[in-house]
Amino acid sequence: MAARLTIGLLGGTGPQGRGLALRMALAGHRVLLGSRDPERAAAIVGDLLDGRDLPIEGRANVDAAAEAEVVFLVFPYAGQADVLPGLAGPIGAKVVVDVINPLGWDEQGPYLLDVPEGSAAEQAAALLPEARVVAAFHHAAPKLLIDPDRQVETDVLVVSDDPAAKGLVLELADQIPGCRGVDAGRLRMARQLEGFTAVIVGINRRHRIHAGLRISRLGDDKRRRLNAELGEEGP
Amino acid sequence: MAARLTIGLLGGTGPQGRGLALRMALAGHRVLLGSRDPERAAAIVGDLLDGRDLPIEGRANVDAAAEAEVVFLVFPYAGQADVLPGLAGPIGAKVVVDVINPLGWDEQGPYLLDVPEGSAAEQAAALLPEARVVAAFHHAAPKLLIDPDRQVETDVLVVSDDPAAKGLVLELADQIPGCRGVDAGRLRMARQLEGFTAVIVGINRRHRIHAGLRISRLGDDKRRRLNAELGEEGP
Numbered sequence: 001m002a003a004r005l006t007i008g009l010l011g012g013t014g015p016q017g018r019g020l021a022l023r024m025a026l027a028g029h030r031v032l033l034g035s036r037d038p039e040r041a042a043a044i045v046g047d048l049l050d051g052r053d054l055p056i057e058g059r060a061n062v063d064a065a066a067e068a069e070v071v072f073l074v075f076p077y078a079g080q081a082d083v084l085p086g087l088a089g090p091i092g093a094k095v096v097v098d099v100i101n102p103l104g105w106d107e108q109g110p111y112l113l114d115v116p117e118g119s120a121a122e123q124a125a126a127l128l129p130e131a132r133v134v135a136a137f138h139h140a141a142p143k144l145l146i147d148p149d150r151q152v153e154t155d156v157l158v159v160s161d162d163p164a165a166k167g168l169v170l171e172l173a174d175q176i177p178g179c180r181g182v183d184a185g186r187l188r189m190a191r192q193l194e195g196f197t198a199v200i201v202g203i204n205r206r207h208r209i210h211a212g213l214r215i216s217r218l219g220d221d222k223r224r225r226l227n228a229e230l231g232e233e234g235p
Numbered sequence: 236m237a238a239r240l241t242i243g244l245l246g247g248t249g250p251q252g253r254g255l256a257l258r259m260a261l262a263g264h265r266v267l268l269g270s271r272d273p274e275r276a277a278a279i280v281g282d283l284l285d286g287r288d289l290p291i292e293g294r295a296n297v298d299a300a301a302e303a304e305v306v307f308l309v310f311p312y313a314g315q316a317d318v319l320p321g322l323a324g325p326i327g328a329k330v331v332v333d334v335i336n337p338l339g340w341d342e343q344g345p346y347l348l349d350v351p352e353g354s355a356a357e358q359a360a361a362l363l364p365e366a367r368v369v370a371a372f373h374h375a376a377p378k379l380l381i382d383p384d385r386q387v388e389t390d391v392l393v394v395s396d397d398p399a400a401k402g403l404v405l406e407l408a409d410q411i412p413g414c415r416g417v418d419a420g421r422l423r424m425a426r427q428l429e430g431f432t433a434v435i436v437g438i439n440r441r442h443r444i445h446a447g448l449r450i451s452r453l454g455d456d457k458r459r460r461l462n463a464e465l466g467e468e469g470p
Contacts (some may be wrong), residue, residue, distance in 0.1 A: 108421050153451040185437040186343050192430040199392065199427050202420040203450060212451040216388040217444045
């Protein structure tokens with residue numbers, strides 16, 4: 001079981017950021033929900049807590065980045081390239097979890113945008129050269145994350161070139177009820193994970209559901225064995 | 236229930252082609268397994284049947300394309316651009332199911348190749364301008380397809396710009412035990428389906444399994460309703 005961490009969610013005021021903030025706090029972590037505007041962050045946190053006693057606080061992004069031990073990037077894709085260079089200092093060599101889906105939308109529905117670096121996560125790695133970048137949580141439905149009474153029914157595919165960082169994020173995924181962390185390989189696979197979100201968003205729109213995905217024939221026994229290979233403690 | 240069809244599997248001598256040939260024959264269709272060399276096709280069919288009484292016959296690709304009502308493309312990606320122009324005549328305006336995954340492999344494992352047209356399926360559409368191109372069956376594990384005693388545990392994500400062709404292929408997917416056809420949108424999504432195969436192949440290698448994927452929270456009731464909208468008969 002991972003220790004209690006301080007987790008910063010940068011650009012965390014959208015549905016995905018709020019949902020992950022809630023779930024990470026429910027898992028026992030301290031959460032700093034970041035926005036450019038710390039007053040806006042504080043107001044969003046007030047709404048999110050709605051009187052609940054959970055360790056979530058609002059911060060300016062730069063302060064959340066400095067205080068946190070693990071940093072999630074939940075900006076809209078359009079903001080990432082502008083915002084990250086100013087955060088590279090406080091982020092330093094921390095574990096960075098890029099959750100960003102670079103999607104566009106037209107009359108045919110959602111589609112994957114071109115990203116010069118290959119994926120949003122590889123763009124983050126280029127802009128944060130010291131950081132230990134992981135891509136994950138693309139397919140966790142915000143509407144389910146935000147409702148603590150519901151299971152978030154998805155495997156969380158986790159990719160990184162840093163095995164220990166990947167192991168930590170696999171463990172964080174397992175701490176959300178209904179989620180299951182699955183090692184999906186190297187960071188270069190991030191493009192496939194980000195793109196698959198367009199498929200899921202399209203299915204969601206067509207069927208009016210909040211879908212996720214499950215890797216079939218992958219038993220929990222095998223998955224745990226992998227985690228052990230990554231040097232983690234068992235659950 | 237779809238009528239009995241004659242299905243041509245072009246480039247069908249590999250594991251995916253043999254597995255789909257077996258499953259389509261078991262579903263009651265007549266199958267023409269195509270190869271450049273009709274003698275090689277006949278030999279592969281002999282091995283595949285292994286004394287079983289199933290309607291699978293070997294053909295030259297060009298003859299399979301001419302005789303079939305529905306054509307599956309199961310070439311290696313490297314062959315598609317060379318082979319398809321010579322088959323455009325006999326294929327004509329038929330439903331074409333592109334199953335091709337344009338994958339490379341290096342020391343980091345599988346990865347998605349660049350395709351000028353965006354995806355193997357869109358390349359087929361460009362080379363077969365009259366055909367009604369569908370992309371599907373990327374994630375059905377050959378090792379499971381080939382074994383009639385096992386379930387092929389995957390959702391079959393089906394994309395096309397031709398709703399009736401998509402409806403037919405959704406129905407073919409449902410005819411394989413363990414498979415479930417899911418409408419995954421327009422043909423431009425084929426890139427995401429082909430790319431996700433790299434993720435699954437990597438997971439397979441890491442865990443020594445034959446994984447597929449399931450869309451979570453998509454009940455069979457909703458899925459059938461969609462098929463009805465596409466103008467198909469119910470099962």
